[in-house]
Amino acid sequence: MNWNPLTDEAQLETIRQESYLHPVMIFKHSTRCSISSTALARIQRSWNEAEAGDMVPYYLDLIAYRTLSGRVASEFGVPHQSPQVLLLSKGECVYDASHFEISFAEISQQLESIEAQ
Template identity: 60%
Template sequence: MNWNQLTEVEQLQTIKEESYNYPVLILKHSTTCSISSTALNRLERNWKQEKVGELKPYYLDLLRYRPISNEIANLFKVEHQSPQVLIIQNGECVYEASHFEISFAELEGAVA
């Protein structure tokens, strides 16, 4: 899986713009949380790019970049969770899951 690192608040505007061309995935991950590590591992183990088409994945380290997480909640009108995945299409969050609800099969269905 080829993650794009989300390290600057300004990238959120880029993500929003990109989402008009193809869906964008944001994974909010806490590096010290076992549930978050499990969700990340399951997602990476099952990832098949050909099944999600042009879905572009971004990875956010919540502990290092908490202000970005807060801005994601504001910009895309979602409640903060950790771990959490969001799919952004046409500038809006069209899918959100957290904790053990995060699964590749669900992501695949959301972008189909």
Template identity: 50%
Template sequence: MQWIPLTQPEQLTDIVRESAEQPVVIFKHSTSCSISAMAKTRLERQWPDADLGQVKTYYLDLLRYRPISNEIAQQFDVRHESPQLLLIRDGNCHYSASHMNIQLGEIRRQLL
């Protein structure tokens, strides 16, 4: 799993464009929250076995880039949560989950 830092609002345009060619995941992480850290560690540990190599992965440091998180909520019509994982395909959010409800198996089902 190789995280692409999401640090510029303009990257959301890229994500929408990329999602037409391959699925994109955005992980919103609060670096000061132990639950968020646990969710991130769990994602990274389970990713290799989830067979999601075709998915591009973006990482948003929520504390440093909160305005981008707000833009994500508005653009993809999701409620802001942290930690939160979103699956973007064809410019739309097809899966959104937070905290320990984040399930890579559900991401796989969405891609079948």
């Protein structure tokens, strides 16, 4: 899997527009948290390119970009969590999960729902 770094607030509008073309996933990661490291490792181990399809994954280091992490939460109308995954489609967050609820299997199911629409 190839993460796209999310490092600038200006990227949020680009990501919103990109989500009209294909699903976008944002993974908010705390480099100081063992639960976050576990969630990240679980996604990376179970990542399946065929199931991911044309979804584009973004990685946000929320320790380095704390303000941006808060902006993601407010921009997409979700409470801030760490770790957290957001799935965007058509400009909106259609799914979010945090901590041990984060799994590629669940993300894959959400992608199927998006494709069925």
